[in-house]
Amino acid sequence: MTGLLPEGFHDRLPPYADAAARLERRMLDSAFAYGYEQVDPPLAEFEAALGARLKAANARDAVRFVDPVSQRTLAIRPDITAQVGRIAATRMAHHPRPLRLSYAGQVLRLSASQLRPERAMRQIGCELIGLDSVEAAREVVAVAVEALEAAGLTGLSIDFTLPDLVEALGVVPPERLRTLRDALDGKDAAGVAAIAPAYLPLIDAAGPFDAALARLRASDHAGPLASRLDGLAAIAASLPASVTLTLDPTERHGFEYQSWLGFSIFAAGVPVEIGRGGTYTVMHDGGAEEPAVGFSLYADPVLAAGLAPAGRRRLFMPYGTPADIAAQWRREGWVTVAALTPDDNASAQLCTHVLGTDGPETT
Amino acid sequence: MTGLLPEGFHDRLPPYADAAARLERRMLDSAFAYGYEQVDPPLAEFEAALGARLKAANARDAVRFVDPVSQRTLAIRPDITAQVGRIAATRMAHHPRPLRLSYAGQVLRLSASQLRPERAMRQIGCELIGLDSVEAAREVVAVAVEALEAAGLTGLSIDFTLPDLVEALGVVPPERLRTLRDALDGKDAAGVAAIAPAYLPLIDAAGPFDAALARLRASDHAGPLASRLDGLAAIAASLPASVTLTLDPTERHGFEYQSWLGFSIFAAGVPVEIGRGGTYTVMHDGGAEEPAVGFSLYADPVLAAGLAPAGRRRLFMPYGTPADIAAQWRREGWVTVAALTPDDNASAQLCTHVLGTDGPETT
Numbered sequence: 001m002t003g004l005l006p007e008g009f010h011d012r013l014p015p016y017a018d019a020a021a022r023l024e025r026r027m028l029d030s031a032f033a034y035g036y037e038q039v040d041p042p043l044a045e046f047e048a049a050l051g052a053r054l055k056a057a058n059a060r061d062a063v064r065f066v067d068p069v070s071q072r073t074l075a076i077r078p079d080i081t082a083q084v085g086r087i088a089a090t091r092m093a094h095h096p097r098p099l100r101l102s103y104a105g106q107v108l109r110l111s112a113s114q115l116r117p118e119r120a121m122r123q124i125g126c127e128l129i130g131l132d133s134v135e136a137a138r139e140v141v142a143v144a145v146e147a148l149e150a151a152g153l154t155g156l157s158i159d160f161t162l163p164d165l166v167e168a169l170g171v172v173p174p175e176r177l178r179t180l181r182d183a184l185d186g187k188d189a190a191g192v193a194a195i196a197p198a199y200l201p202l203i204d205a206a207g208p209f210d211a212a213l214a215r216l217r218a219s220d221h222a223g224p225l226a227s228r229l230d231g232l233a234a235i236a237a238s239l240p241a242s243v244t245l246t247l248d249p250t251e252r253h254g255f256e257y258q259s260w261l262g263f264s265i266f267a268a269g270v271p272v273e274i275g276r277g278g279t280y281t282v283m284h285d286g287g288a289e290e291p292a293v294g295f296s297l298y299a300d301p302v303l304a305a306g307l308a309p310a311g312r313r314r315l316f317m318p319y320g321t322p323a324d325i326a327a328q329w330r331r332e333g334w335v336t337v338a339a340l341t342p343d344d345n346a347s348a349q350l351c352t353h354v355l356g357t358d359g360p361e362t363t
Numbered sequence: 364m365t366g367l368l369p370e371g372f373h374d375r376l377p378p379y380a381d382a383a384a385r386l387e388r389r390m391l392d393s394a395f396a397y398g399y400e401q402v403d404p405p406l407a408e409f410e411a412a413l414g415a416r417l418k419a420a421n422a423r424d425a426v427r428f429v430d431p432v433s434q435r436t437l438a439i440r441p442d443i444t445a446q447v448g449r450i451a452a453t454r455m456a457h458h459p460r461p462l463r464l465s466y467a468g469q470v471l472r473l474s475a476s477q478l479r480p481e482r483a484m485r486q487i488g489c490e491l492i493g494l495d496s497v498e499a500a501r502e503v504v505a506v507a508v509e510a511l512e513a514a515g516l517t518g519l520s521i522d523f524t525l526p527d528l529v530e531a532l533g534v535v536p537p538e539r540l541r542t543l544r545d546a547l548d549g550k551d552a553a554g555v556a557a558i559a560p561a562y563l564p565l566i567d568a569a570g571p572f573d574a575a576l577a578r579l580r581a582s583d584h585a586g587p588l589a590s591r592l593d594g595l596a597a598i599a600a601s602l603p604a605s606v607t608l609t610l611d612p613t614e615r616h617g618f619e620y621q622s623w624l625g626f627s628i629f630a631a632g633v634p635v636e637i638g639r640g641g642t643y644t645v646m647h648d649g650g651a652e653e654p655a656v657g658f659s660l661y662a663d664p665v666l667a668a669g670l671a672p673a674g675r676r677r678l679f680m681p682y683g684t685p686a687d688i689a690a691q692w693r694r695e696g697w698v699t700v701a702a703l704t705p706d707d708n709a710s711a712q713l714c715t716h717v718l719g720t721d722g723p724e725t726t
Binding site for chain 1: 368378381383396400401402403404405430433435439446459467468471473482494499505699701704707711
């Protein structure tokens with residue numbers, strides 16, 4: 001059983017590996033067209049530095065090892081966003097803002113979840129650093145949607161949330177916040193009513209975007225909620241009508257590090273979230289904080305859902321075909337597959353065409 | 364110093380990360396046009412299975428960790444070739460031969476060498492499995508050359524070697540082979556003469572390809588050498604005249620696992636080897652062996668040598684430019700960078716052009 005792989009790790013074989021690479025290229029090209037340029041941080045870093053920028057759950061999930069060179073503990077990244085934050089706060093600290101960065105790379109996690117069984121996966125994303133305004137969030141959401149549509153996904157839906165809403169409303173004393181958050185997370189209306197009845201409309205408001213927004217506007221919360229709702233409305237209005245929007249104002253799971261805005265992205269036919277993002281804070285040396293907004297996409301669930309790889313179109317070169325003839329067909333856009341022995345044949349090589357006397361013939 | 368990285372690890376920043384990605388795309392596209400389709404094995408595997416397919420030096424160099432799920436030791440790959448061999452021997456064992464596979468991905472090594480100081484790097488390559496004939500080797504060398512030329516490299520040179528020559532000639536008793544090899548590795552003419560004077564021409568033959576080949580043909584070795592020299596001559600004759608060829612018939616360093624053919628690739632202006640390859644054997648379950656030939660390229664030394672990234676051509680969208688206007692310029696091939704505040708300006712955003720009333724104007 002030398003071919004067996006650990007749980008959560010897998011090989012991607014032809015033609016799916018090429019399909020995944022094409023998907024990733026299209027996503028990165030979409031972001032590039034909006035001015036997002038790639039950074040490529042290393043697979044491993046000093047654990048202490050990386051851990052300080054990771055969510056606690058991610059830090060626990062990182063593979064660690066002792067580096068024989070530095071005699072210090074290094075960690076394999078479980079997430080690339082933290083590394084992009086480090087780059088923005090250190091080597092690119094003096095680069096003018098807003099800073100638009102994209103990335104694509106492998107991440108590794110010790111544990112998997114039921115929803116996300118992979119432990120090695122590719123993360124692709126964009127971060128806009130220096131702003132977390134409505135304009136900035138609108139651009140980032142637009143880039144995410146355009147990148148996914150460029151990759152061929154249809155039936156996109158975005159579920160917005162307002163992660164810091166409970167704190168921002170500020171009507172509950174700090175010592176009861178935890179209990180309130182637990183009640184809201186569990187959609188426990190009785191529990192919420194017992195602590196702060198004013199929060200009940202937040203539970204009821206979850207659902208299709210326009211209706212949820214209207215219900216929230218009709219609730220009696222003042223300033224903090226109003227400005228967030230205006231922001232959400234502006235972001236929603238800028239998105240193409242093809243994208244379904246929902247709003248779950250108190251959803252915080254996985255958004256613990258987001259500030260005023262969070263969002264999850266889903267696509268028709270894909271059972272799990274395919275991406276997520278939101279506003280957050282980049283920490284600088286000395287404690288300064290910088291606003292930012294970004295998103296991450298995962299190629300694996302999209303491909304696993306059966307996104308069709310492009311059809312193969314391969315032209316078989318019979319044994320003895322001169323190299324310059326094959327080169328000529330490649331210049332015309334063909335994939336050429338050369339017979340290297342007299343016994344090689346077109347169908348075994350998955351060729352759709354064979355080079356005949358008058359050019360390519362279908363097999 | 365939260366920005367400090369371990370020795371041998373580095374960030375690639377704009378515009379070099381995009382340049383590296385473009386380079387890699389061109390290499391993979393070149394191979395794809397010859398029928399090589401990508402496989403994407405995972406970053407980590409069971410140590411025992413991966414180690415069995417790695418050179419001993421590489422296996423020692425792998426980062427290992429205990430997997431909490433399987434309670435077994437996993438290793439991060441220090442090399443992707445071994446994984447491609449595993450795929451060919453297991454999941455793709457019944458796929459018709461020859462099997463043409465390509466790959467690109469991150470590898471991680473605990474130790475670095477003076478020549479190759481990076482410990483995290485990207486490996487890109489192609490493997491042709493099922494044949495190690497002259498025709499097969501000729502195709503693989505041609506793909507390597509075309510991939511590097513497509514990536515913009517010039518002044519390529521290939522240094523061929525015949526790794527199993529000493530064994531193949533068979534004129535030295537097995538117990539003296541080790542001593543002979545050491546003498547040959549050290550180009551120690553006196554040492555070689557003391558063991559087997561017949562091998563002296565092999566040392567003298569190192570150098571420019573045609574002259575080296577002529578000297579070897581003139582030496583008094585029989586069969587095994589003649590067939591290898593005919594093969595080398597055929598491979599050399601098929602390469603474009605722009606590629607400089609050399610031959611060092613006894614060079615074995617790093618080619619311990621190669622069979623009859625090995626080669627190193629260099630490029631003008633790059634102080635270190637940029638790729639290497641050769642013929643080898645893929646192990647199947649049960650001990651069966653299958654011939655193969657392939658090459659690996661390293662993007663890092665090429666980029667480090669200053670391969671010029673493409674010029675930026677970015678169009679600044681003044682604050683308030685409608686989204687559909689920006690989209691129109693992107694469709695025309697521009698990178699658009701939107702002002703998100705009234706204070707954003709074109710030069711800080713590295714824009715070469717600003718959208719004026721009559722279209723793009725240079726800044």
